[in-house]
Amino acid sequence: MDELIRSRVHDALDVEQPDMRLRSRIIASLPADESATRRVWVPDGQWAVGAVAVLLTIALLAGVLYLRSGVFPARHGPPPLPKPVPALVSPEGIAVGPDGSVYVSDYYAGYVFRIRPDGTRSIVAGTGTNDEMGDGGLAINAAVDRPSGLTFAHNGDLLIADFDGQRIRRIDALGFITTIAGSGFDKTQGSGSFSGDGGPATSAKLSQPLGIAFAPTGELFVGDSRNGRVRRVDLTGMITSLDSSKLPRPQWIPGYLAFDAAGNLYVADRAPYPAAFVGGGCRIVKVSHKGVMTVIAGTGRCGFSGDGGPAVEATLEDPNGLAFDSAGNLYFATGNRIRRIDRKGIITTVAGTGVAGDAGDGGLGINAQLDGPFGIGIAPGGFLYIAEGGGHRVRMLRLSDGVITTVAR
Amino acid sequence: MTGDTDFQLIRLAKAGDRAAFDDVIGPLINQAFRLAFGMLHDRGVAEDAVQDAAVRAWRKLANVRPDTPIRPWFLAIVANQCRTAMRSRWWSVVRLDRIDGRAGGEFEERIVRGAALRAALRSLGTDQREALVLRYYLDLPLDEIASITGVPLGTVKSRINRALVAMRPHFEPMEALG
Numbered sequence: 001m002d003e004l005i006r007s008r009v010h011d012a013l014d015v016e017q018p019d020m021r022l023r024s025r026i027i028a029s030l031p032a033d034e035s036a037t038r039r040v041w042v043p044d045g046q047w048a049v050g051a052v053a054v055l056l057t058i059a060l061l062a063g064v065l066y067l068r069s070g071v072f073p074a075r076h077g078p079p080p081l082p083k084p085v086p087a088l089v090s091p092e093g094i095a096v097g098p099d100g101s102v103y104v105s106d107y108y109a110g111y112v113f114r115i116r117p118d119g120t121r122s123i124v125a126g127t128g129t130n131d132e133m134g135d136g137g138l139a140i141n142a143a144v145d146r147p148s149g150l151t152f153a154h155n156g157d158l159l160i161a162d163f164d165g166q167r168i169r170r171i172d173a174l175g176f177i178t179t180i181a182g183s184g185f186d187k188t189q190g191s192g193s194f195s196g197d198g199g200p201a202t203s204a205k206l207s208q209p210l211g212i213a214f215a216p217t218g219e220l221f222v223g224d225s226r227n228g229r230v231r232r233v234d235l236t237g238m239i240t241s242l243d244s245s246k247l248p249r250p251q252w253i254p255g256y257l258a259f260d261a262a263g264n265l266y267v268a269d270r271a272p273y274p275a276a277f278v279g280g281g282c283r284i285v286k287v288s289h290k291g292v293m294t295v296i297a298g299t300g301r302c303g304f305s306g307d308g309g310p311a312v313e314a315t316l317e318d319p320n321g322l323a324f325d326s327a328g329n330l331y332f333a334t335g336n337r338i339r340r341i342d343r344k345g346i347i348t349t350v351a352g353t354g355v356a357g358d359a360g361d362g363g364l365g366i367n368a369q370l371d372g373p374f375g376i377g378i379a380p381g382g383f384l385y386i387a388e389g390g391g392h393r394v395r396m397l398r399l400s401d402g403v404i405t406t407v408a409r
Numbered sequence: 410m411t412g413d414t415d416f417q418l419i420r421l422a423k424a425g426d427r428a429a430f431d432d433v434i435g436p437l438i439n440q441a442f443r444l445a446f447g448m449l450h451d452r453g454v455a456e457d458a459v460q461d462a463a464v465r466a467w468r469k470l471a472n473v474r475p476d477t478p479i480r481p482w483f484l485a486i487v488a489n490q491c492r493t494a495m496r497s498r499w500w501s502v503v504r505l506d507r508i509d510g511r512a513g514g515e516f517e518e519r520i521v522r523g524a525a526l527r528a529a530l531r532s533l534g535t536d537q538r539e540a541l542v543l544r545y546y547l548d549l550p551l552d553e554i555a556s557i558t559g560v561p562l563g564t565v566k567s568r569i570n571r572a573l574v575a576m577r578p579h580f581e582p583m584e585a586l587g
Contacts, residue, residue, distance in 0.1 A: 002545075005573070005580050009447075009545040012526035016452045018442040018459070026438065026463040027431045108457075130453055146453070164453060356427060 019163075019208075020225075020253075020270070024318070025090070028356060028372035028390020085121050086111065086128065088409055091387035091394055094321065094377035095150035095158065102377065102385050103158060104394055104408070105147035112139075112147055112160055115394065115408045125160065125171060132165040132184055139177040144169065145185070149211040149256060149375065154218060161209040161222070168201075168212060168222060168233075181222060181233050182206040194227040201239035206231065211256035211322075216263045223254040223267065228279055230254045230267060230287070247293045250300060251279035256375065258322035258330070264288055266330060271302050271318035282316045284332065284341070297341055304335060304354060311347035321376035323384065325399060331384060333373035338365070338386065338397065351386070351397050351404060358391055365397045365404035419479070423470050430470070434463055437480055440547055441487045447542030448491040448535075450527055455491075462490040481556040484547075488539055488557060495535060526579045537572035544569055 019025070092107035102115040103124060111126035125139035126147065134142020145165030152158055158171045159180070167182035181201035196204020209231075211223035220233040228251055230242040244252060252269040259265055265287040272280035283298030297311035298319070306314020317335030324330055330341045337352035351365030352373070360368020372390025379385065382399035385407070394408040421429035438459060445455035445462075465486050473482065530538055536558070543554045555562045573580065 001580075006545045006548065008526060008580055009541070012523035012530070013443070013447050013542075013546055015523060016446050016455075018439065018452070018456055022442065022456055022459065023431070023435050023438045026434070026460050027427055029460060030427055030430070030464060030467050 024372065025389060029090075085113070085123060088113070088392050088394065090389045090392070091374070092148050092389055093150040093161070093375040094385050094387045094394070095152055096377045096379040096385065097152060097158070098156055100379065102379065102394065102407070103150050104385075104387050105144075105150055105160060105375070107146050107148060107163070107374075107389065110144055110147065112144060112150065112158075113408075119407060121408055124158065125169075125177060130164060132162065132167065135169070135178050137177065138175050139171045140175065142177045148209070149223070151212045151214060153214055153220075159212055159220070161212045163208050163210060166206045166209065168206070168209060168220070180237070181220070181231070181239060182209065194224075194229070197231075197240050199238065201231075201233040201237050204231070204239045211254070211258075211268065213257040213259055213265070215259055215265065221257055221265060223257050225253050225255050225270065228253060230257070230265075242287060242291060242293075244293060247285065248295065248300065250281045252283070252285065253280040254285075255319070256321045256332075258324060260324050260330070261328060266296070266322050268319040268322055268332060269298070270320075282319060284311070284316070284319060284322070284330070296345065297347060304337070306347055307339075307349050309346065311341045311345050314347045320374045321387070323376045323378045325378050325382060325384075326380075331376060331378065333376050333386065336370045336373065338370070338373060338376065338384070350399075350402065351384075356390060361395075361405050362403070364402045366402060368404045370395075415479075416476075419470070419473065423473070430467060433479055434466060434483060437483050438463075440480070441484060443546055444484055444487050444542060445491050447530070447546045448488070448538060449494055450531065454494055458490045458494050459487060462487040465490070478556070481553050484543075485557045485559065491539075492535055526576070529576050529579050533572055533575060537568050537575070540565055540568040541572040541576075 086109060089106055090108040091104050093105040095103045097103055100117050103112060104115065105112045110128050110130040112124045113121050114124045115121050123140055125142060126144045127141065129143050130145045131143035132145050144160055144162055146163040147160050148163040149161040150158065156173055160169045162169055165185060167179045167184055169177055170180045171177050179202060181204065183203055183205055193205050193207055206222065206224050207226035209222050210225045213221050215221060218235050222231040224231045231239055232242060233239050254267045255270045256268040257265060267285045267287060269281045269283040269285055271282050281298060281300040282302035283295050283300060286294045286296045295312060297314060298316045299313065301315055302317055303315035304317055320333040322330060322332045328343050331338055331350065336354050336356045337349050339347055340350045341347050349366065351368060352370040353367065355369055356371045357369030358371060370386065370391065371388050373386045374389045375387040377385045384397040384399055386395045386397065388395060392409060393406050395404055396407045397404045418429045418432050422433050441459045441462065442455055445458040446452060449455045449458060466483055539558060540554060543549050543557060551562055551565055555565045558565065
């Protein structure tokens with residue numbers, strides 16, 4: 001009988017697996033200034049809820065008394081303050097906009113932010129709750145669900161991969177948001193699944209889409225990570241999968257994507273995550289116009305080695321965001337580093353010591369610590385932006401001299 | 410977690426070494442997620458609970474004796490975090506039926522039964538749900554469950570028994586379901 005109960009409970013609860021990056025995110029989220037040796041008093045959750053309730057009540061009463069005092073008559077109260085822009089929690093995807101602003105998704109907070117060239121920041125999408133509501137309305141009033149990869153369409157629309165919402169969403173020039181691929185969270189199976197090839201992209205099921213990129217032809221490509229596929233949405237809105245059957249094993253986990261100037265697609269094949277599914281080779285895979293797949297970096301085993309030599313002989317830690325500079329060099333986030341593959345296929349580390357941390361601003365990126373770099377983007381002029389999920393910030397590496405600084409927190 | 414290497418890892422983690430903390434806690438993350446998902450039935454909320462629990466563990470580690478078994482210690486923190494999350498009105502109102510909403514008409518029998526069982530699990534009291542998940546989903550021995558939940562062995566047994574009685578229709582053999 002015990003076995004029957006165990007089997008039924010497993011059937012009912014095995015419908016979900018944790019995000020493949022949960023472990024690394026947890027370590028990345030540990031407070032940097034509060035090591036385990038420092039005794040920090042943390043209120044128990046129930047106590048904290050009670051304390052907040054008491055404080056809110058006191059604040060409410062004080063507010064009522066203040067208004068009734070006549071200093072600010074209730075009818076003509078002070079003008080409302082602008083909505084504060086929350087601090088970055090877990091920056092994930094990066095895209096450089098046509099206006100020179102940098103756009104960053106915040107995976108855990110459920111926002112997409114715009115960082116203007118002057119450093120000011122505003123909310124582009126999201127309400128701070130991870131959900132999928134709001135299509136057809138303004139993006140600033142709509143929820144996004146674990147927003148991840150970002151990219152711009154040729155007409156200036158901003159696209160967002162909703163990792164948990166299992167959708168690709170688009171914000172148009174007027175700020176309205178719609179879904180252009182993915183039928184959304186699968187209510188019967190919990191975590192999304194695979195379907196829809198050959199049909200409309202909006203009816204297809206995606207599973208944890210991470211990277212998105214437009215081909216020069218205008219087709220949209222999606223790293224449909226948990227389905228182990230790269231999906232292609234053509235100009236008529238129909239979706240198909242790339243054939244990866246000839247790719248050497250292991251089965252890939254396609255995450256972030258980028259196109260080179262010649263229109264070849266590059267795919268970050270992520271690290272394996274045994275709890276969720278098999279596969280993942282810590283590689284960078286090039287997909288030609290004709291769909292031929294070639295491994296250009298990584299051996300199929302994860303690790304860190306090979307700087308100064310051919311990228312195909314190097315081992316990589318979990319590769320994430322990809323971006324090309326104007327000279328055709330490919331940069332990517334991997335472990336707590338940014339590495340570069342030049343046009344001759346030689347790999348080099350350009351930022352990050354490999355140790356998670358915050359140190360190094362104002363100095364050379366190669367001597368700096370990065371903390372969970374995920375998405376990256378390169379702006380004209382050679383400025384490489386890094387979304388540091390664990391560091392709760394966006395940093396900028398000046399490629400001309402290798403100096404790194406923080407541009408948003 | 411009792412070998413010399415583990416003692417050394419805990420000592421390093423207590424000194425603020427993140428990599429050592431990862432070595433100590435990392436292997437337990439999957440079990441922690443299973444416990445949290447079993448309690449909360451929402452992946453995102455469960456992940457948040459595990460993450461919050463890990464941060465608490467990081468802060469509490471200084472108080473842990475080197476010979477403390479880490480798994481029950483950490484799972485107890487996760488269980489407490491789940492109880493906190495379940496107290497949240499927002500969670501109970503908004504997230505409860507996200508997975509089980511029956512939008513379509515085509516259900517595999519197993520999926521239907523799984524959804525029904527999850528709904529039945531949610532109808533249990535927190536203590537009973539916790540005990541059932543620890544016993545039949547994490548497959549933990551009774552004495553470790555007692556350690557995690559902080560109650561005597563007899564109480565664990567009675568919680569599990571009461572939970573099984575409440576959920577008896579869901580644990581009948583398939584043919585009995587008709």
